[in-house]
Amino acid sequence: MSFTRLDKSRKIRADRGAELTTANWQIEAAKRMLMNNLDDEVAEHPQALVVYGGIGRAARSWEAFDKIVEVLERLKPTETLLVQSGKPVGVFPTHEDAPRVLIANSNLVPEWANWEHFNELDKKGLMMYGQMTAGSWIYIGSQGIVQGTYETFVSVARQHFDGNTKGRWILTGGLGGMGGAQPLAATMAGYSMLAVDVDETRIDFRLRTRYVDHKATSLDEALKLIDTARAEGRAISVGLLGNAADVYAELVERNITPDVVTDQTSAHDPLHGYLPQGWTLEQYLERQESDPTGTVAAAKQSMAVQVRAMLTLQERGAATLDYGNNIRQMAKDVGVDHAFDFPGFVPAYIRPLFCQGIGPFRWVALSGDPEDIYKTDAKVKELIPDDPHLHNWLDMARERISFQGLPARICWIGLKDRARIARAFNEMVKSGELKAPIVIGRDHLDSGSVASPNRETESMLDGSDAVSDWPLLNALLNTAGGATWVSLHHGGGVGMGYSQHSGVVIVADGTDAADQRLSRVLWNDPGTGVMRHADAGYDIAKDCAREQGLDLPMLEGK
Amino acid sequence: MSFTRLDKSRKIRADRGAELTTANWQIEAAKRMLMNNLDDEVAEHPQALVVYGGIGRAARSWEAFDKIVEVLERLKPTETLLVQSGKPVGVFPTHEDAPRVLIANSNLVPEWANWEHFNELDKKGLMMYGQMTAGSWIYIGSQGIVQGTYETFVSVARQHFDGNTKGRWILTGGLGGMGGAQPLAATMAGYSMLAVDVDETRIDFRLRTRYVDHKATSLDEALKLIDTARAEGRAISVGLLGNAADVYAELVERNITPDVVTDQTSAHDPLHGYLPQGWTLEQYLERQESDPTGTVAAAKQSMAVQVRAMLTLQERGAATLDYGNNIRQMAKDVGVDHAFDFPGFVPAYIRPLFCQGIGPFRWVALSGDPEDIYKTDAKVKELIPDDPHLHNWLDMARERISFQGLPARICWIGLKDRARIARAFNEMVKSGELKAPIVIGRDHLDSGSVASPNRETESMLDGSDAVSDWPLLNALLNTAGGATWVSLHHGGGVGMGYSQHSGVVIVADGTDAADQRLSRVLWNDPGTGVMRHADAGYDIAKDCAREQGLDLPMLEGK
C-alpha cells in the first residue's frame, strides 16, 4: 500500500448545490466537509493534507482520502464508517439515527502520549495529527476563530481598559490558520495590532483575505504605521515579517510596552510549529528531517526567549495572556520557572461563557450560496432579538469577513439557544427558503468537549483540570443522540499529552428526523458543558442549569 | 454534600425474578448489575464499594450509589444517564435505540495520568478507579477470569510441555478477585498450583467458593502437599499465607524451580495493591494514609525482589509470564532493567484468539435462577456442535464453578459466534424458555476494546501498541449500535497511565428491537477487534475478516 503525504497535483473543492452524489444529506455533508477542509481557500497546506494548527490534517494520506470518499459514495443510510487517525478502517451496521462517521484521531495511551512517540508512529504511516477541527472535518477557515478572539479582546478591554480600546494596541505572533484571525478580531474590537510571522506567504494570505491591513518588513516600519494610526484614532493591523522571539526581545530592549501581549505561533508542536531564532524556513524544514531532537531543543530555547520577554512586558504593565498554544509549558520545560505567571485566556476571559454552554457554534451552507448564510444571519437576529453585542458581531462579520470555501458563519451562543436556532434552520431548509441543507458544528474548544489543563480547563475551581471523563462522555452522548459525525481527539491546541477533546457535527436537512436529532444533540452538547462547570462548582453554571431545567442529579437543591 | 466511602451497614443484593422496579429491562439490568457488583458473594470489599483489582469500584461513594439507583428508578426509556467516575452527573434525552447509561471512569489527560495525581483527585472525592468491569457493572466474580486463565495455562502446556500437564506445577501470587481464579484454572488444566497471598481472608474466600483446595501457612507444608499430589498423579492447589516476594526468593534460594511462574498480586497499584516485604496488613493500611510516597517506594522494592526471582526461575527453565498486572514495569521503574525479559501473556498465548475476535464473552441470568444458565450452556453446545474444547470447558464450568451473585457464565467465543449465540438467547427469553432476560457483556480485556502496551497490545506486529484510537472507536460504535450501557476507562489492569479501554453490555429481553440491537452490537464489537488486528498485519485476523465478510475498506485484496 503506497502512502502519499504530498501530492502537488491535488486541487480539492467540495461540490455545491442540491445534487447528491451519496445516499443522503448526512453522508453528502461528510464528503463535502472533508473536501472543504482541503480547499485551497481554506487549508494552510492543502496538498500536504494540512488544514491548520501545525500539522493538523484532514486525512492520513492521499490514499486514505480517496478511500474515504469512495466509501462515503457507497455508504448506506444504516451504516457507519470508522476513521482511525485519518484512515477509513471499517464499515459497520448501525441505524438511521446513529452517526454516519465515527472518528478517533491521534489518541495515545498516556505513558506514550508525547511528540517523540507520536512522530515515530506518524512517520511509519500509523497515525495522523487531527488538531481539533482539521481531522474532524468542521474547519471553516480563519473565521472559525475570529469571534472567539474578538470576544477575548473585548473582555480584555472590559477588565483592563474600562471597555475603551481607543489608541490601544496588541502585540502577537503567528498569522497561520487560527492566528491569522487575530488582526481582524483586534481591529473589530477597536485595537491596533502588530502581528509577527516568519513566513511571508502567511502574511500575504491574510492580506488577500482582508484579515490584516498592512505588511511590514522592519519593526520601525511597523511601529510607525501603528503609531500614526493610533495618533489619528484609527485601529489598524500590521503583519511584520520576522521571528517573534527576536521582535519581542527587541521591544523589551527598546522599552516599548504594548497594551496587550499574546502569541499564536504553533508553539504546541516544537518540531513543526515554531521557527528557532536565526534559522531560515528552508533550514527549519531540512533540519526537522535531519535532526528532530536538535530542532525541538532550538525551538524551545527561542520560545523561552519569547516568554521571558512576555513576562517582562507583563511586569511593565501589559495585559499578557497565553492564547492557547502551550508556549508557557514549552518555556517551562527549558527552565523558565515563572512561565505560568501570565494566565491562559480561558480562565481569565472565557470561562463565564463556558459556564452557560456558550462557545464557538458554527454552521455551513452546503449549497455554496452566500445568500443562504445571510438568511441564517437574519434568522439568528430574529430569534435572539435582545442581544446588541451579538447583532453587532453578525453585522461586522458580514461586512468584514471573506468566506473561505463553503460559506459559513460562527456565532458564540449557548445552551439556551443552540437547539432553537438549529431547528429554525432546519425549518428554513424544509420550506425551501434555503437552497440546500445546513451543516452545524463547533470547535473542540468548547464548553463541554475538552479537558486541557493548560488551556480550556486551566485552574478549575475544584482542581479537576485534568479529568478527561467529561469530553469522553460528551462524545458518547452525541453519538447516542444521533449526531451526523462525532470525533475523539488527543493533543489538539496544546499538543501531545496535554489535551483530550471531542467534536460533533450534525446536518439540518429539513426532515422531521433531523428536527428530532437537532433538538436532542444541540441541547445535550452544550448541556454537558454546563454540567461539567456546575459540577466543578461555578455558580453561573449552576444558575444556568436551574434556569434551563438541565437534569443534573447531584446538583444541590435538586 | 457528604461523601461516604465505607459504610459497614450496607448489604447489597440485586433483585431476582421477572418483576420490574424500573421502566424496562434495559434499565432494570443496569440497576441489578450495579447491585450485583456489590453483592457480598461477588465483591472483594463491598462495604467500601470495592469490587476487585486493587481499589476497582462500582460507584464513587455511597451517596453516588444511592443516587444512581434513584435515577435508574425514574429513568425514561428515551433518556440516558451519564456516570462520571462513579457519580451520576446528568440525564439527557436520547432515543430507544441508544444506551441507557454512558460511563467514563478514571480518565485523565495524559500528562497528568499517573497514580499521584489520580490519588489526589480520588481523595478530594473527584474521581474513582473503575478498573475494568468494576466501574462498568459487568463483573461476575472470579469466574469472569477462570476461562481466560485456563486458556492461557492450556496454551502454555501446548507450547512448552507438548500439551501434557501431568505432574507439572505453577507458582503464582495473589488470590484476590481475579487472581483467585488461578488455582481453579490450573487444576482444570491439569496442573498443581502454589498460590501465595498475604491476606488470609482472601485464601479463606477461595476455599469457601471451592477455587482453591488447601490452605498452608508454611512453604514446607505447601510443597509437601504439592509433591505428594504430583507423585500420585493428582493436580491440587494450595493457598500459601505469605508474601510473594519472600516466597519467590526462597524458592530461588532452595533451588526449587516450578514448571510455570507467574503472578497476580495487584502490582498495578503500588499504593493499594502490593504489600511490601516485612510489613503487616495493618501497617500497610496505616502507612498508605500516613506515608503514601514511602509506601509506594517500599512496594516497588519488594516487586523488584519478586521479579528478579522470576527472572532467575526463567533462566532455570520455568515458563515465566507476566499475567497482566504490570509488575515488570514497576520493577523496571526501580532499576530491574531486564524486567521485560519474560513475556506478557497476551503476545505469548492469547493474541491468536484476539485476531478472531475471541475473548471473554459472558452472560448473566437476571432471573437469578441457575437453571437459566444451564439452559444457555446447552444452547451454546447445540449451536457450536463441533468444538470439543469448548464443550469440555462448559462441562467443567458447570461442575466446578460456584456461582457468585447472579448466575453467570463465561465462554471465549469470537466474531463468528457472538451475535448468533446472543440472538438465540433472546429467542429463549421471548419463548419463555428462560425465566427472565439475559444480560450479555464482556471484559475490557478483549480483542478490540483495549490499548495497553504492557499487556493486551504488547509487541504488536506493526508497533502500534500505544495507539488508543481503537478502544475509543469501539466505544463510539457500540454506542451507535444500541448497546445498553457503554463505558470508557483508563488505567485498568496495569494502572494509571498504562491503558485505555472500553466496556459494553447489552440486554436480551426477548423483543424484536433487542434482536436487531444484538445482531448489530455483537457483530460490531468483536468486529472491531478483528479489524484492529488485521490493520496491524496479523494474517489470522485478515483471514477471519475475509471469511466473515467484515467490511474493512483498506484491507489489501479488497
Ligand SMILES: NC(=O)c1ccc[n+]([C@@H]2O[C@H](COP(=O)([O-])OP(=O)(O)OC[C@H]3O[C@@H](n4cnc5c(N)ncnc54)[C@H](O)[C@@H]3O)[C@@H](O)[C@H]2O)c1
Ligand atoms: N486560542 C484558540 O482559540 C486557539 C484555537 C486553535 C488553535 N490555537 C493554537 O494557536 C496556535 C496557532 O494555530 P494556527 O492554526 O494559526 O497554526 P499554524 O501552524 O497554521 O500557524 C502558525 C504560524 O506561526 C508562524 N511561526 C512559526 N514560528 C514562528 C516564529 N518563531 N515567529 C513568528 N512566527 C512564527 C508560522 O509561520 C505560521 O504562520 C496553535 O498552537 C494552535 O494549537 C489556539
Ligand SMILES: NC(=O)c1ccc[n+]([C@@H]2O[C@H](COP(=O)([O-])OP(=O)(O)OC[C@H]3O[C@@H](n4cnc5c(N)ncnc54)[C@H](O)[C@@H]3O)[C@@H](O)[C@H]2O)c1
Ligand atoms: N490477566 C488478566 O486477565 C487480568 C484480568 C484482570 C485483572 N488483572 C490484574 O491482576 C491483578 C490482580 O487482580 P485482582 O482482581 O485479583 O486484585 P485484588 O486486589 O482483588 O487482589 C490482589 C491480591 O494480592 C494480594 N497481595 C498483595 N500484595 C501481596 C504480596 N506482596 N504477596 C502476596 N500477595 C499479595 C492481596 O492480598 C490480594 O488478595 C491486578 O493487577 C489486575 O489488574 C489481570
